[in-house]
Amino acid sequence: MDRRREDRQGGGCEPKRSDAPALCFEQVTFGYTRVPVLREVSLQVRGGEFVALVGPNGAGKTTMMRLGLGLLHASHGTVRLFGERVEDFEDWWRVGYVPQRAGSGAVLPVSVEEVVRTGLTGHLGLFRRPRPHHRERMEHVLDLMGVAGLRRQPINELSGGQQQRALIARALVTDPSLLVLDEPTTGVDADARHVLREALEHLVDVERVSVIYISHDPEGFEGLADRVLEVRAGHVTDLTRPQREETSEERLWRR
Amino acid sequence: MEALSYEFMQRSIIATTLVCAVAPLVGAFVVQRRQALIGDGVGHVAFAGVGLAFVTGTNPFVGALLLTLLAAYALFRMERRGRLGGDLALAMIFYGGIALGYLFTQRAGGGLNSVVGFLFGSPNNLTWGQVWAIAALCLGVLVVIVALYGPLVSIAFDEPAARVSGVPTDGLQLILTVVVALIVVGGMYALGILLVAGMMVIPVAASSQLSRSYRGTMLGGSLVGVGCALTGAIGAFYADVPTGSAIVLLAVGCYLAAAVLRAARQRYAVGSSRRAATV
Ligand SMILES: Nc1ncnc2c1ncn2[C@@H]1O[C@H](COP(=O)(O)OP(=O)(O)OP(=O)(O)O)[C@@H](O)[C@H]1O
Ligand SMILES: [Mg+2]
Numbered sequence: 001m002d003r004r005r006e007d008r009q010g011g012g013c014e015p016k017r018s019d020a021p022a023l024c025f026e027q028v029t030f031g032y033t034r035v036p037v038l039r040e041v042s043l044q045v046r047g048g049e050f051v052a053l054v055g056p057n058g059a060g061k062t063t064m065m066r067l068g069l070g071l072l073h074a075s076h077g078t079v080r081l082f083g084e085r086v087e088d089f090e091d092w093w094r095v096g097y098v099p100q101r102a103g104s105g106a107v108l109p110v111s112v113e114e115v116v117r118t119g120l121t122g123h124l125g126l127f128r129r130p131r132p133h134h135r136e137r138m139e140h141v142l143d144l145m146g147v148a149g150l151r152r153q154p155i156n157e158l159s160g161g162q163q164q165r166a167l168i169a170r171a172l173v174t175d176p177s178l179l180v181l182d183e184p185t186t187g188v189d190a191d192a193r194h195v196l197r198e199a200l201e202h203l204v205d206v207e208r209v210s211v212i213y214i215s216h217d218p219e220g221f222e223g224l225a226d227r228v229l230e231v232r233a234g235h236v237t238d239l240t241r242p243q244r245e246e247t248s249e250e251r252l253w254r255r
Numbered sequence: 256m257e258a259l260s261y262e263f264m265q266r267s268i269i270a271t272t273l274v275c276a277v278a279p280l281v282g283a284f285v286v287q288r289r290q291a292l293i294g295d296g297v298g299h300v301a302f303a304g305v306g307l308a309f310v311t312g313t314n315p316f317v318g319a320l321l322l323t324l325l326a327a328y329a330l331f332r333m334e335r336r337g338r339l340g341g342d343l344a345l346a347m348i349f350y351g352g353i354a355l356g357y358l359f360t361q362r363a364g365g366g367l368n369s370v371v372g373f374l375f376g377s378p379n380n381l382t383w384g385q386v387w388a389i390a391a392l393c394l395g396v397l398v399v400i401v402a403l404y405g406p407l408v409s410i411a412f413d414e415p416a417a418r419v420s421g422v423p424t425d426g427l428q429l430i431l432t433v434v435v436a437l438i439v440v441g442g443m444y445a446l447g448i449l450l451v452a453g454m455m456v457i458p459v460a461a462s463s464q465l466s467r468s469y470r471g472t473m474l475g476g477s478l479v480g481v482g483c484a485l486t487g488a489i490g491a492f493y494a495d496v497p498t499g500s501a502i503v504l505l506a507v508g509c510y511l512a513a514a515v516l517r518a519a520r521q522r523y524a525v526g527s528s529r530r531a532a533t534v
Binding site for chain 1: 283287289406408409415417419420421422423459466467468470471472
């Protein structure tokens with residue numbers, strides 16, 4: 001019997017289960033051109049799980065997350081968020097995303113507080129104003145990321161690490177169950193990395209957030225990550241899973 | 256004041272002030288989206304609209320509105336396909352617009368005077384009807400910006416993140432481009448197609464030198480716009496210079512002054528911290 005196949009089906013990718021994985025790829029293929037960047041990638045990130053995504057430049061890590069968040073559309077295969085096909089997904093407040101970039105990208109002065117508030121707009125809809133519990137949540141994430149004291153500072157006058165923390169605070173302001181961080185530690189010094197790490201520990205342990213963490217620097221996720229996945233040549237391999245034990249049949253063949 | 260006793264001056268001041276108050280509010284979003292020159296581009300297309308109106312004998316206001324809205328939609332489509340930003344297709348629309356505009360106006364036998372009036376504005380020739388139309392456009396733009404302030408900030412600042420957080424980014428992009436078109440057409444008679452885009456961007460650049468928040472930058476830009484419009488329109492009357500030029504040059508002056516002030520402030524801050532360190 002094919003065990004791998006059973007694994008995949010028993011994993012709960014099917015729609016609308018209460019314990020559906022936060023993010024699920026089923027045989028996803030995608031390319032910007034005819035050459036696929038990802039080939040038949042399958043993947044599951046369960047609730048409360050911390051998954052690190054590694055791989056060389058240009059391997060397709062960012063692409064994979066953009067597919068996962070519905071910013072790109074797979075040419076083959078299915079992507080599901082919380083059991084729902086990403087095309088039909090509507091509860092976007094359950095997802096927090098910090099895109100890959102150097103710094104905040106602000107051209108004009110924008111205060112940290114204003115940046116964090118933009119995280120609420122999708123949740124609030126077009127015309128609603130933030131309510132008291134939204135404000136409380138804002139205070140909480142500003143504290144959590146250690147940027148409460150910087151709230152009136154323009155974000156483009158902060159250090160790279162401070163900017164990054166403000167952007168993570170923005171991603172957290174709707175109290176999401178899945179947080180996607182694309183290289184959050186580029187240009188961030190050791191102290192700021194430490195703050196980030198502590199905040200992530202809190203998120204995983206206390207708030208039970210699933211985290212997908214893309215990074216070239218294992219220091220950022222060592223001891224935190226439940227699994228480390230490597231993207232390379234269009235495929236994803238689990239670096240943490242111990243080599244599969246040989247079946248008795250295989251052992252027989254080897255003799 | 257003598258200037259205010261003339262009705263043509265009243266019309267000129269009202270129209271330019273309204274446009275210069277609202278244009279920076281729109282400008283703040285396009286500057287943050289790194290599309291500072293989009294107003295200029297839409298202006299080129301408005302010129303084609305004016306030319307078309309000359310040829311067909313319709314109202315230039317209507318012609319410009321029609322073509323700029325069409326251009327706004329085209330730009331939106333191009334942007335969605337990821338083609339905006341220093342792209343050739345954009346240049347095609349813009350330069351095609353100005354070439355077409357000139358061609359149309361020449362075919363229609365439009366005098367050089369009226370062409371120059373549209374390019375650089377002729378606020379002293381406004382009718383009350385035009386002033387009301389301009390006021391209505393400005394009010395409409397203002398209402399859209401106030402109502403959609405939060406969502407517009409979020410797409411200006413970080414579009415992918417906004418999209419992931421559930422903001423309808425496509426619709427907002429289209430609205431923003433349409434609003435740019437409206438303000439260009441609104442400012443066409445008062446400041447001219449070539450100068451109105453400047454008043455979207457320059458006051459914002461000036462206030463951004465001294466502001467520490469986005470809201471502050473926007474409101475500051477609007478204040479700079481109003482200040483330049485009032486002093487520019489009245490000053491131009493006494494100095495006998497073109498109103499549009501006076502307003503835009505004043506805005507450039509504001510920008511330079513703000514940049515100098517900012518540099519001085521930073522030097523002072525560095526100086527005082529150095530003094531503190533040596534104590
Ligand atoms: N917008 C795009 N258009 C065309 N090709 C793209 C685009 N974005 C990425 N690619 C290509 O897709 C591949 C994967 O890119 P991706 O950004 O996903 O890599 P990555 O693993 O995130 O790399 P890095 O570590 O540098 O961030 C690369 O070969 C890249 O050239
Ligand atoms: Mg990447």
